[in-house]
Amino acid sequence: MxxxxxxxxxxxxxxxxxxxxxxxxxxxxxxxxxxxxxxxxxxxxxxxxxxxxxxxxxxxxxxxxxxxxxxxxxxxxxxxxxxxxxxxxxxxxxxxxxxxxxxxxxxxxxxxxxxxxxxxxxxxxxxxxxxxxxxxxxxxxxxxxxxxxxxxxxxxxxxxxxxxxxxxxxxxxxxxYLIKPSDEELAAWLDVDPLSFDNEENLITAAEKLLKKGAQRILVSRGEKGTMYADREHLLFTSAPKGEVVNTACAGDTLLGTFIGSLIQNKRLEDALIFATAAGSSTAFTAGLSDLKDVPELMKQIQLTSNLKGVRES
The missing domain is CATH 3.40.1190.20 (Ribokinase)
Structure with a gap:
C-alpha cells in the first residue's frame, strides 16, 4: 500500500x-x-x-x-x-x-x-x-x-x-528510495549558491554527492528550467512547457506524485519524467491541482536529454 x-x-x-x-x-x-x-x-x-x-x-x-x-x-x-x-x-x-x-x-x-x-x-x-x-x-x-x-x-x-x-x-x-529537492533546497543542503546550478555540470556534481551518501534516486524540480532525474545508471533532464503561471504552490507535489505513479504503472523512466514534468506545469498553470486533461498537449513541448553514462562514479 x-x-x-x-x-x-x-x-x-x-x-x-x-x-x-x-x-x-x-x-x-x-x-x-x-x-x-x-x-x-x-x-x-x-x-x-x-x-x-x-x-x-x-x-x-x-x-x-x-x-x-x-x-x-x-x-x-x-x-x-x-x-x-x-x-x-x-x-x-x-x-x-x-x-x-x-x-x-x-x-x-x-x-x-x-x-x-x-x-x-x-x-x-x-x-x-x-x-x-x-x-x-x-x-x-x-x-x-x-x-x-x-x-x-x-x-x-x-x-x-x-x-x-x-x-x-x-x-x-x-x-x-527517492528524494525530491528543488534546486534551491539542494543548494542549501550543500552550502552552495543556487545560481551555480544554472550550469548543469554543477547540478550533476551535487546529485553525485547525495547518491554517494546513500540516496537511491534524486528528482530535482527546477521551475521554469524543467526537471532533473539521477540515479547510478541514469541522468535525465527535461525542459518545461510554456504557459501562464497562476500558482506554483502545488507544482512540485504534482511532479513527484505523478512521477512515482507513472513508475508504479510501469511506464518507462523517460516517459514517466516527461509526463510528470507536464503534470507539474499543468498544476502551475491553474489555481489548484491539475486535472491532467492538458498534459498530453504539454508533453509535446517538452524536450528530454539523457546522459547515457548515468551519474559518474568516482
Missing part, C-alpha cells in the same frame, strides 16, 4: 485580485478553497491516476474535519492522528504580475501524538511505500525524519522524502 504522510497540512485559499493594495479593502474576483498539504496533494494526484493511497499525519479542529471529508469524498482512505488545536489555513493571492503567499505556522503537536504517528509508520513493511513531504509543525523536531528513515531501513518499506530540512542528509545513510 502507498501511504502519504503530511505532518503540517492546511486548507489553502487561492484568491485573485485586479489590484492588491495596503490600507484599503481589496475585493477578490476569484477564490477557491482546497484541502492541502504536500503529501495530501500527492494522494489526490495518485487518485487522478487511478492509484489508491492512505493519507496519514496530524489533523485538528473544523479545518481538519474539512480536509478529511475532502479526501474521503474522492475515495482516499485516511488514518490521521487527531490533535488539539486547529489545522492551519494558508492564503495565496494573485494580483497583476505578483503572487503573494501567506503561510501560517499551525498548531503545536504533542509528544503523545507524535508517538502515535511513529507507531502507525512502524507497522509498514516491504510491500509499502511512504511519502513524507513538507514542513514540520510546531513541537515536532527534525529528528522525527531520521526516526522514519531508520524504520524504512529496518522494516524494508520504500521511503520518498520531499523535505527542506538538512536532517535529510543524515537520512541518506538509510538509503531512501
Amino acid at each position: 502507498i501511504y502519504t504522510c503530511t505532518m503540517n497540512p492546511a486548507i489553502d485559499l487561492f484568491t485573485k485580485f485586479e489590484h492588491f493594495k495596503p490600507h484599503v479593502v481589496n475585493r477578490s474576483v476569484f477564490e477557491d478553497y482546497q484541502a492541502n498539504g504536500k503529501t495530501i496533494n500527492i494522494s489526490f494526484m495518485l487518485k487522478k491516476m487511478g492509484i489508491d493511497s492512505v493519507a496519514i499525519g496530524f489533523l485538528g479542529g473544523f479545518t481538519g474535519r474539512y480536509i478529511e471529508e475532502e479526501l474521503r469524498k474522492t475515495g482516499i482512505r485516511t488514518d490521521f492522528v487527531s490533535i488539539e488545536g486547529i489545522t492551519r489555513i494558508n492564503t495565496f493571492i494573485k494580483a497583476e504580475a505578483h503572487e503573494y503567499k501567506a503561510v501560517n505556522r499551525g498548531p503545536e503537536i504533542s509528544a503523545s501524538a507524535q508517538e502515535q504517528l511513529i507507531g502507525k509508520i512502524s507497522r509498514l513493511g516491504p510491500e509499502d511505500i511512504l511519502f513524507v513531504s513538507g514542513s514540520l509543525p510546531r513541537g515536532v523536531q527534525d529528528s522525527i525524519l531520521k526516526k522514519i528513515s531508520e524504520l524504512s531501513r529496518k522494516n524494508g518499506f520504500d521511503l520518498i522524502l520531499d523535505v527542506s530540512s538538512k536532517t535529510l542528509l543524515s537520512c541518506l545513510e538509510d538509503q531512501p
Whole structure:
C-alpha cells in the first residue's frame, strides 16, 4: 500500500485580485478553497491516476474535519492522528504580475501524538511505500525524519522524502528510495549558491554527492528550467512547457506524485519524467491541482536529454 504522510497540512485559499493594495479593502474576483498539504496533494494526484493511497499525519479542529471529508469524498482512505488545536489555513493571492503567499505556522503537536504517528509508520513493511513531504509543525523536531528513515531501513518499506530540512542528509545513510529537492533546497543542503546550478555540470556534481551518501534516486524540480532525474545508471533532464503561471504552490507535489505513479504503472523512466514534468506545469498553470486533461498537449513541448553514462562514479 502507498501511504502519504503530511505532518503540517492546511486548507489553502487561492484568491485573485485586479489590484492588491495596503490600507484599503481589496475585493477578490476569484477564490477557491482546497484541502492541502504536500503529501495530501500527492494522494489526490495518485487518485487522478487511478492509484489508491492512505493519507496519514496530524489533523485538528473544523479545518481538519474539512480536509478529511475532502479526501474521503474522492475515495482516499485516511488514518490521521487527531490533535488539539486547529489545522492551519494558508492564503495565496494573485494580483497583476505578483503572487503573494501567506503561510501560517499551525498548531503545536504533542509528544503523545507524535508517538502515535511513529507507531502507525512502524507497522509498514516491504510491500509499502511512504511519502513524507513538507514542513514540520510546531513541537515536532527534525529528528522525527531520521526516526522514519531508520524504520524504512529496518522494516524494508520504500521511503520518498520531499523535505527542506538538512536532517535529510543524515537520512541518506538509510538509503531512501527517492528524494525530491528543488534546486534551491539542494543548494542549501550543500552550502552552495543556487545560481551555480544554472550550469548543469554543477547540478550533476551535487546529485553525485547525495547518491554517494546513500540516496537511491534524486528528482530535482527546477521551475521554469524543467526537471532533473539521477540515479547510478541514469541522468535525465527535461525542459518545461510554456504557459501562464497562476500558482506554483502545488507544482512540485504534482511532479513527484505523478512521477512515482507513472513508475508504479510501469511506464518507462523517460516517459514517466516527461509526463510528470507536464503534470507539474499543468498544476502551475491553474489555481489548484491539475486535472491532467492538458498534459498530453504539454508533453509535446517538452524536450528530454539523457546522459547515457548515468551519474559518474568516482
